[in-house]
Structure formats: structure tokens, C-alpha cells
Amino acid sequence: MNENQHIVSAYDRDLEGVQALIVKMGGLVETAIADCSKALELRDEDLAQQVRAGDKAIDGLLEQINEETARVIALRAPTASDLRVVLSVMKMSNNLERIGDYAKNIAKRAGVLLQMTPIDGSAGAVRRMTREVELMLKDALDAYIQRDAELAAVVIQRDKEVDQMYNALFREFLTFMMEDPRNITACMHLHFIAKNIERMGDHVTALAEQVIYVSTGKLPEEDRPKADSTPYETHGDPVAGDN
Amino acid sequence: MNENQHIVSAYDRDLEGVQALIVKMGGLVETAIADCSKALELRDEDLAQQVRAGDKAIDGLLEQINEETARVIALRAPTASDLRVVLSVMKMSNNLERIGDYAKNIAKRAGVLLQMTPIDGSAGAVRRMTREVELMLKDALDAYIQRDAELAAVVIQRDKEVDQMYNALFREFLTFMMEDPRNITACMHLHFIAKNIERMGDHVTALAEQVIYVSTGKLPEEDRPKADSTPYETHGDPVAGDN
Incomplete structure (x- = not known):
């Protein structure tokens, strides 16, 4: 093996390394989404506590990815498709960290x-809403590993359903609050929960956009479905789909 | 001028260029914050429409910064403090874009x-709450231009006040809703507005942390004030300060 081959393969290992970290981080975030929803449904305080504590590991991975990507840029000066890999990992790690924060909340x-x-x-x-986002994230991560821009595009389209589910919940909670003021505080919290899930969907969408970027070299056109085309109706939430 | 000097100064111009874009983006976001608040208070639909339309310019700057930073990394392979400048510009532009989104919402x-x-x-x-965030952002941008880590640290501390203001509003809106169910829909929207401003404060905090990173080479210790130390009280919002 000559000197040159040696350098190239260490570089490849670096790129694989940061991508392995993203996949690992994605797995932890998937679990956090599933568990926070289960904790809510089963009224399981122990599991809720576990999700809150588990966010530290997700934040730790973000930090590790930040350091690794900075190191790769400084050491390897990546260009073209390698630079795309590094930049997309940086962006995706931010999206995953935000989704983890929402699960913690x-x-x-x-x-x-x-x-x-x-x-x-x-x-x-x-x-049901959380489950949809969890599956979207799973598919987005699979699409990343397979460099499957088509699957990523399907994920982006599915965010529309999450926005619709959110709008339905928005109306439902408003009705509960109006029916009985004793429901107001609980509904406020449920409302924020629904909004957080809707935002998770937006971040999975952003992540899927990075999959398209890294697979094709281009970001998708700005035709992301947004449920805010009816900003003047007062029954659904006018800004669902906007993160 | 020899060849070497020429290269160095073009490099410097590149670094100055991306930083000028961040300052420009920051200025637009400051205006968006001030205007959305004014539109709300004066019930000025034209101004609200202007803020919604103006978010495109902010998104455009984000895109320009993404392209410029990728170009600088690919072309100049920055290391050490120059790399910190480029990475911090990338992160700060994301925070500014999010604040712009909240203003649009x-x-x-x-x-x-x-x-x-x-x-x-x-x-x-x-x-009052929006004004505080606007001033925090102004100071964070000044701190960036001056590389003033101390001023950035003060900005981070001030986010505590924004969280307190948010908690007070959370309680107030709950009371209004309980007093009269006809207030519920309006209060829900006001609530989300307050939450959006609280989140803006979190992003200004993240931005100020980048100022410290770029000025000192180190991120501040994780002692960021968070108002979520009382997760079990049900009167304030248990997750204020968490973004």
C-alpha cells in the first residue's frame, strides 16, 4: 500500500465515521419519539423520566458530530460530493437534536x-400522530443510508398528513376547552404536545431534503407541502406546517 | 504585491463577505421582530402582510450564506480560527432563519x-416581551461584530427574563380562558405567539453562544438559564426555556 492509498482510506473512514454517528443519533431519536408517546398514553412517569434523561445522550452525539465534522473539514478539506456529505451531516444532526428536544418536552x-x-x-x-412521524424518520434514515432520493421525496409528501392530523387535534382541543373550562389546562399541554409533534414532522422533512441534497447534489424545489395556505380561517391552526 | 499576499487578501475578503451577510441577515430579522409585534399591537394587517412577505428575503440570505460558506470551505480549506468563523456563521444563519420564521408565524x-x-x-x-428579545438580538449582533464575549454572556443571562415573562403570560392567558370561553380561541393564538417569542429568545441565546465560541474558541459551559427547573408545577408552563 502506498502513501497515497493510505491517506485516501483514512479519509474514507472519517466520512464513514461521521455518517455512522448520524445513523446512531437517528436511532436514539426514533426511540425517544416512540417512548415519549408511550409514556403519555400509559401515563408512565418512569418512562417519561427516561426520555427526559436520555436527551443528554442525543445532545452528546450532536457535540461529537460537531467536533468530528470540524475536524474532517480542517484535516481533509473535502470538496464536491464529500463536502456535501459533511455539510449534510452537520445539518441533519441539528434537525435530530431539535426532534430530541421536542420528545423531551x-x-x-x-x-x-x-x-x-x-x-x-x-x-x-x-x-397516531407520533407514530406517523416516527415512521417518517425511520424512512428518512433508511433513505439516507441507501442514498434513496425517491424515498426521501415520499417522506416529504407525508408531512402533509401530519399537518392535517395536527389541525384536526387543534379543533378538537378547542372544543374540549369550550365545553368545560376544567379541561383548559390539560388541553393547553396536549395542544403544545400536538404542536411539538407537528414540528418534529417539519424537521424530518428538512432531514429528508438533506438526503435528496446528498444523493443528487441538489436541494428539492420549494414545493414542500405546508398547511398554511388558509391563513385566515380561525378553526384550524393557521400556521400548521410552518416550523 | 506578490502572489502569496494576493491569495491571503482574497481569502480575507471571503471571510469578511460571509460575516457581512450574517450582519445583514441579523438586521432583517431585527426588523421582522419589531414589525410583527407592532402589527399585532396596532392590528395592522398591512404590516403583518409585509412581515410575512419579508421572510423570503431572510430565507434567501440563508441560502446565500449556505452557498458562500460551502464555497469558502471547498476553496480555502480554513483551519483554526478561520474555520471557527465559517462554522459559526453557518450555525448563526440557521438561528436567524428560525427567528425569522417565528416572526412570520x-x-x-x-x-x-x-x-x-x-x-x-x-x-x-x-x-414588552418582543422588545426584550429584539434588544437581546441587537446586543448579540453587536457582540459578534466587536468579538465581545462578555456582552454575549450578558445576552445569555437575559434570556431568563424572557422565560419569566412567558410564564407570567401563560398563567394570564389560562385565567382569561377560564373566565370566559369566548376568549379561548384568541388566547390560544396569543399563547402560541408568546411561546414563539420565548423560542426566539432561545435562538438568540444559541447565537450568543456562537459569539463566545468565535471570540474565545470555546463554547460556554452548560449553565444556560432554563426556566424548566420546576417541571411539576402546573400553573406556569413547565417547559419554558426549552426550545
Whole structure:
């Protein structure tokens, strides 16, 4: 093996290394999404606590990715498609960290909601919405590993459904609050939870856009579905889909 | 001038160029914050529309900064403090873009709130909170230009006040909703507005952390004030300060 080959393969290992970190981080975030939803539905304070504590590992990976990508840039001066890999890893790690934060917030609100009378049907509705985002993230990560721009495009389209689910919940919670003022505090928290899930969907969308960027060299055109085309109606939330 | 000097000064111009873009982006975001708050208080639909439309320019600058920073990395292979400048510009541009999005969302909700009975005192409270975030951003940008890590640290501390203001509003809006169910829809929107401003503060904090990183080479210790030390009380919002 000559000197040159040696350098090239160390470089490849660096690039594989940062990508392995992103996949690892994605796995932790997937688990956090599933667990915060389960904690809410089963009113399981231990699991909620576990999600809150687990966010530290996600933040730690972000830090590690920040250091690794800075090191790769400084040491290897990547260009063209290698630079795209490094830049996309940096962006995707930020999206994953935000999704992890939202899961942590949901887990905190789950702890608070434990002390209140449950709102009928809310746990199931939140679970379905969370499940959809979790599957979107799973597919986005698979698309990343496979460099599958088509699958990534499907993920982006699916965010529309999450926005619709959010809008339905927005109306439902408003109705519950109006029916009985004793529901107001619990519904406020459920509302923020639904909004957080909707935002998770936006970040999965941004992540899927990076998959397209890294696979094709181009960002998708700005035709991302946004549910804010009806900004003047007052029954659905006018800014769903906007993160 | 020899060849070498020529290269160095073109490099310096590149670094100055990306930093000028960040300062320009920061200026637009400052204006967006001030205007969305004014639109809400004066019930000025034209101004709200202007903020919504103006977000395109902010997004455009983000894109330009993304392209410029990628170009500088590919062309100049920056290391040490120059790499810190480029990386911090990338991160700060993301924070500014998010703040711009929140201003746009507030402007959208301002349009919706126009069609509802005003909630007494809410506009003034939101204005004071927005004003604080606007001043924090102004100081963070000044700290960036001056490489003033101390001023950046003061900005980070001030986010605590924004969190407190948010918590006070959270309680106030809950009370309004319980007093009269006809207030619920308007209060929900005001609530999200307050939450958006609180999140703006979190992003200004993240931006100030980058100022410290670029000025000193180190990120501040994780002692960022967060108002979530009381996760079990149900009267304030348990997750204020968490973005």
C-alpha cells in the first residue's frame, strides 16, 4: 500500500465515521419519539423520566458530530460530493437534536398531565400522530443510508398528513376547552404536545431534503407541502406546517 | 504585491463577505421582530402582510450564506480560527432563519387575531416581551461584530427574563380562558405567539453562544438559564426555556 492509498482510506473512514454517528443519533431519536408517546398514553412517569434523561445522550452525539465534522473539514478539506456529505451531516444532526428536544418536552408535559383528569381520546390521537412521524424518520434514515432520493421525496409528501392530523387535534382541543373550562389546562399541554409533534414532522422533512441534497447534489424545489395556505380561517391552526 | 499576499487578501475578503451577510441577515430579522409585534399591537394587517412577505428575503440570505460558506470551505480549506468563523456563521444563519420564521408565524396569527375581540392588556405584554428579545438580538449582533464575549454572556443571562415573562403570560392567558370561553380561541393564538417569542429568545441565546465560541474558541459551559427547573408545577408552563 502506498502513501497515497493510505491517506485516501483514512479519509474514507472519517466520512464513514461521521455518517455512522448520524445513523446512531437517528436511532436514539426514533426511540425517544416512540417512548415519549408511550409514556403519555400509559401515563408512565418512569418512562417519561427516561426520555427526559436520555436527551443528554442525543445532545452528546450532536457535540461529537460537531467536533468530528470540524475536524474532517480542517484535516481533509473535502470538496464536491464529500463536502456535501459533511455539510449534510452537520445539518441533519441539528434537525435530530431539535426532534430530541421536542420528545423531551413532550415527556415533561406527560409528567404534568399525569396529575390531571385524562382527556378522552387524546392519547390515541397523539399516538397516531407520533407514530406517523416516527415512521417518517425511520424512512428518512433508511433513505439516507441507501442514498434513496425517491424515498426521501415520499417522506416529504407525508408531512402533509401530519399537518392535517395536527389541525384536526387543534379543533378538537378547542372544543374540549369550550365545553368545560376544567379541561383548559390539560388541553393547553396536549395542544403544545400536538404542536411539538407537528414540528418534529417539519424537521424530518428538512432531514429528508438533506438526503435528496446528498444523493443528487441538489436541494428539492420549494414545493414542500405546508398547511398554511388558509391563513385566515380561525378553526384550524393557521400556521400548521410552518416550523 | 506578490502572489502569496494576493491569495491571503482574497481569502480575507471571503471571510469578511460571509460575516457581512450574517450582519445583514441579523438586521432583517431585527426588523421582522419589531414589525410583527407592532402589527399585532396596532392590528395592522398591512404590516403583518409585509412581515410575512419579508421572510423570503431572510430565507434567501440563508441560502446565500449556505452557498458562500460551502464555497469558502471547498476553496480555502480554513483551519483554526478561520474555520471557527465559517462554522459559526453557518450555525448563526440557521438561528436567524428560525427567528425569522417565528416572526412570520406571529404575523400570521396577528392576521387571524384581527377578526377576534382583543384580549385586554395582551398586546402590551407581548410587545414588552418582543422588545426584550429584539434588544437581546441587537446586543448579540453587536457582540459578534466587536468579538465581545462578555456582552454575549450578558445576552445569555437575559434570556431568563424572557422565560419569566412567558410564564407570567401563560398563567394570564389560562385565567382569561377560564373566565370566559369566548376568549379561548384568541388566547390560544396569543399563547402560541408568546411561546414563539420565548423560542426566539432561545435562538438568540444559541447565537450568543456562537459569539463566545468565535471570540474565545470555546463554547460556554452548560449553565444556560432554563426556566424548566420546576417541571411539576402546573400553573406556569413547565417547559419554558426549552426550545
